[in-house]
Amino acid sequence: MTRSSTHHSSRVQPLSSLSTEHLKLAHGARDIVHDLTVHFPEGKVTSIVGPNGCGKSTLLNGLARIHKPTAGDVKIDGKDIHSIASKKVAQKLALLPQETLAPDGITVKELIRFGRHPHQGLLKQWGMNDADAIKFALNSANLSDLADRPLDTLSGGQRQRAWIAMCIAQETPLLLLDEPTSALDLGHQIEVFDLIRDLSSEGKSVVMVVHDITMAARYSDHLIAMKGGNIIATGSPKDVITQPLLKELYGIQCDLFEDPKTGTPILLNVQRAS
Amino acid sequence: MNHFFPHYQTTAWKIGSRQLNVVIESDAVIRNLILTVLLLGSGILSLSIGTVYVSPDQVIKALLGEGDSMTQFLINDLRLNRILAGIYTGAAFSLAGCLMQNVARNRLATPGIIGIDNAAMAFAVASVVGIGISLSPSHMALVGAATATALAFAIGGGSGTRGYRFIVAGLGIGAVSGAVSQLLLSQVHIDVANAAYPWTVGSLSGRDEEQVPWMGFITLLAVIACIILTRYFRLLSFADSVIITLGQKPNQIRFLAVVISVTLTGFAVAMSGPIGLIALVGPEMARTFAKHKGLPLVSSAICGAILMVLADLVGRTILSPIELPVGIVTAVVGGPYLIWILIRKPKQSSL
Numbered sequence: 001m002t003r004s005s006t007h008h009s010s011r012v013q014p015l016s017s018l019s020t021e022h023l024k025l026a027h028g029a030r031d032i033v034h035d036l037t038v039h040f041p042e043g044k045v046t047s048i049v050g051p052n053g054c055g056k057s058t059l060l061n062g063l064a065r066i067h068k069p070t071a072g073d074v075k076i077d078g079k080d081i082h083s084i085a086s087k088k089v090a091q092k093l094a095l096l097p098q099e100t101l102a103p104d105g106i107t108v109k110e111l112i113r114f115g116r117h118p119h120q121g122l123l124k125q126w127g128m129n130d131a132d133a134i135k136f137a138l139n140s141a142n143l144s145d146l147a148d149r150p151l152d153t154l155s156g157g158q159r160q161r162a163w164i165a166m167c168i169a170q171e172t173p174l175l176l177l178d179e180p181t182s183a184l185d186l187g188h189q190i191e192v193f194d195l196i197r198d199l200s201s202e203g204k205s206v207v208m209v210v211h212d213i214t215m216a217a218r219y220s221d222h223l224i225a226m227k228g229g230n231i232i233a234t235g236s237p238k239d240v241i242t243q244p245l246l247k248e249l250y251g252i253q254c255d256l257f258e259d260p261k262t263g264t265p266i267l268l269n270v271q272r273a274s
Numbered sequence: 275m276n277h278f279f280p281h282y283q284t285t286a287w288k289i290g291s292r293q294l295n296v297v298i299e300s301d302a303v304i305r306n307l308i309l310t311v312l313l314l315g316s317g318i319l320s321l322s323i324g325t326v327y328v329s330p331d332q333v334i335k336a337l338l339g340e341g342d343s344m345t346q347f348l349i350n351d352l353r354l355n356r357i358l359a360g361i362y363t364g365a366a367f368s369l370a371g372c373l374m375q376n377v378a379r380n381r382l383a384t385p386g387i388i389g390i391d392n393a394a395m396a397f398a399v400a401s402v403v404g405i406g407i408s409l410s411p412s413h414m415a416l417v418g419a420a421t422a423t424a425l426a427f428a429i430g431g432g433s434g435t436r437g438y439r440f441i442v443a444g445l446g447i448g449a450v451s452g453a454v455s456q457l458l459l460s461q462v463h464i465d466v467a468n469a470a471y472p473w474t475v476g477s478l479s480g481r482d483e484e485q486v487p488w489m490g491f492i493t494l495l496a497v498i499a500c501i502i503l504t505r506y507f508r509l510l511s512f513a514d515s516v517i518i519t520l521g522q523k524p525n526q527i528r529f530l531a532v533v534i535s536v537t538l539t540g541f542a543v544a545m546s547g548p549i550g551l552i553a554l555v556g557p558e559m560a561r562t563f564a565k566h567k568g569l570p571l572v573s574s575a576i577c578g579a580i581l582m583v584l585a586d587l588v589g590r591t592i593l594s595p596i597e598l599p600v601g602i603v604t605a606v607v608g609g610p611y612l613i614w615i616l617i618r619k620p621k622q623s624s625l
Binding site: 097123124 | 513
């Protein structure tokens with residue numbers, strides 16, 4: 001990746017803390033997330049894992065205030081996000097959603113420019129910071145050469161990086177990602193995960209929903225395992241990923257090995273638990 | 275900014291201690307200037323052609339208050355009002371269409387298609403044929419437009435991701451409203467039905483002179499509001515989750531856009547009757563000029579005005595001395611144009 005290190009130091013945001021207190025989320029009358037109290041460690045990459053329908057995406061949407069809680073709070077730096085002005089929250093927290101509907105014919109840098117929206121207003125439509133932030137986002141996501149390309153002419157991996165770049169331009173201490181690699185091939189998955197690690201090492205707290213448990217283990221500092229709307233385990237990937245837990249989460253049994261390079265768990269001989 | 279976005283200009287003003295930073299797209303400014311010149315040309319052309327031909331330079335002189343008094347009377351008192359009515363309603367229909375398409379994220383979702391025109395017409399006809407309400411037809415048209423929108427949103431359950439439910443609900447409402455208009459017309463004396471007829475086809479000849487400046491005022495207000503609010507309306511092309519993450523409230527933005535769109539449509543139908551095709555073709559033309567970039571609200575308004583003026587000119591002259599209502603001309607000319615545009619660019623099926 002070609003990046004100028006001079007930009008790095010100037011665009012780091014102070015850490016912010018993200019937590020929930022007795023959070024309850026429901027779809028209509030059906031409770032999805034029950035009484036959840038959790039703290040997401042600052043400056044780390046946290047992955048939420050669990051089977052389909054366990055409430056992990058709903059939780060992420062709850063954290064991003066897209067899904068309103070029926071009870072409890074989501075707190076940024078100790079303050080309930082629904083009591084803070086929406087624009088102020090948007091300066092603290094960015095989300096990479098799964099739905100990637102975008103205006104027709106939009107170019108990469110125009111998309112990234114939308115990330116500056118929370119920092120702008122009717123009377124301040126463009127500030128000194130905006131150009132720097134966009135330039136930084138382009139560099140971080142390694143998209144400088146593609147800045148003028150229409151979004152719909154990019155490959156899946158490039159497009160995903162463009163959306164992440166939009167989040168980077170938002171300059172938030174907190175970044176949420178909803179299955180950031182779900183539609184990508186292996187090479188592009190690694191590319192996106194590497195980018196996420198880079199962002200974390202620059203001081204962002206990252207919370208993401210990931211399906212692939214091996215990938216989650218390899219690229220996260222912290223795992224949260226969910227089942228049926230409850231958290232059943234939290235901790236470092238090594239501590240969380242155990243045979244009993246995998247059986248409880250996915251109904252599978254497997255052999256666990258340690259990745260010789262990263263020390264993170266690898267699943268082998270996966271089969272349905274008898 | 276210029277380094278990154280060469281076709282945008284940042285303009286900074288200082289008002290007191292407050293710094294104003296406004297981004298102006300030079301592409302859009304140039305495009306709209308060209309379209310305005312085209313609109314002026316169409317207007318002058320339309321003013322000069324009629325039962326008595328007046329040369330364009332005479333028309334300009336008359337507009338500026340020069341030349342002989344006979345020509346001045348012909349242009350300023352007899353012809354100008356109709357052209358202005360065409361400009362204002364055309365701009366209103368087209369701007370309303372562009373806004374509604376943007377809200378529903380679907381190019382088919384114009385007020386005409388989702389039944390707003392028809393409902394406005396039905397209410398206006400009801401008032402003309404003497405349903406016992408003391409509101410004027412124009413007011414009734416507004417009430418009808420608002421009612422149809424509320425119904426379409428209620429039945430369609432919001433505008434949805436692609437607006438299909440909304441459109442289907444609107445189609446139903448439009449059909450029912452059309453039927454109600456026909457039923458009302460068939461139940462009354464032929465003279466009363468005749469009085470209500472202009473409301474059903476869309477024509478610039480039946481307008482109320484006193485309403486023209488009002489229509490202009492409302493259209494101008496809407497255009498200014500859109501220039502200010504484009505910043506927010508543009509966000510509607512994103513998923514709601516993205517809009518929320520960027521710190522805005524999608525429902526509030528949609529509500530604003532729908533209110534402006536329905537008000538414009540209601541007033542325009544009140545003046546000229548339902549000329550729904552302008553709302554489809556105007557924005558389409560504007561998007562073509564804008565190379566399918568951004569949200570060309572102002573260009574849509576100007577394109578709609580040009581289309582309306584030209585369609586009215588064709589309607590007045592093609593079968594002269596018989597006058598074709600402008601609604602019929604837009605249907606005959608606009609329909610094929612729209613089909614051509616839709617089949618020419620099959621890949622751009624989204625908004």
